[in-house]
Amino acid sequence: MAQLNVLIAPDPRLKIVAKPVSSVDDSVRKIMDDMLETMYAEDGAGLAATQVGIDKRIIVMDVVWDEGSKRAPFKMANPEILWCSEETSIHNEGCLSVPGQRGEVERPSKIKVRYLDEKNTLIERDADGMLAVCIQHEIDHLNGKLYIDYFSPLKQQIILRKLKKYKSYA
Ligand code: GNR
Ligand code: NI
DSSP states (O other), X not given: OOXXXXXXXXXXXXXXXXXXXXXXXXXXXXXXXXXXXXXHHTTOSEEEGGGGTOOBOEEEEOOOOSTTOOOOOEEEEEEXXXXXXXXXXXXXXXXXXXXXXXXXXXXXXXXXXXXXXXXXXXXXXXXXXXHHHXXXXXXXXXTTOOGGXXXXXXXXXXXXXXXXXXXXXX
């Protein structure tokens, strides 16, 4: 396994729309494992291939954060939201590509998602809570979108300016 470098906004590669994988083979499984290793190393709850400069529709997540609970990693290729609830909820989101910042985003509370798992099996499942938030956040990355894109241009400018400062200290 290998740890990968996470791109920081406003890197133009974060705006690339990722391409579907044709199937989940050994090379895709290796990317999933390297992404999970990177995500755990950076203390993230999820990671999209776009964030590590890989132009493929692959995301990984682990949203179980209780002390002592087992890791529950999700690996998904070509994730698609089939349905989302009209009911929304607001969550304070963070992003490894926008380090040190957080912001509130309103999204559908419940979703139905279809994806290929690490065995190349097509799975459909419902998600709510933090898992639903994370899946939507990661699919946004695959579409070249960051959570701060939901904010006003002024608010985005403030965050990107703070990020520049943060970068010069990092
Ligand atoms: O680590 C992360 N935490 C998080 C918190 C609230 C909503 C979404 C996330 S995902 C983020 C990791 C990341 O940047 N994934 O793309
Ligand atoms: Ni993110």
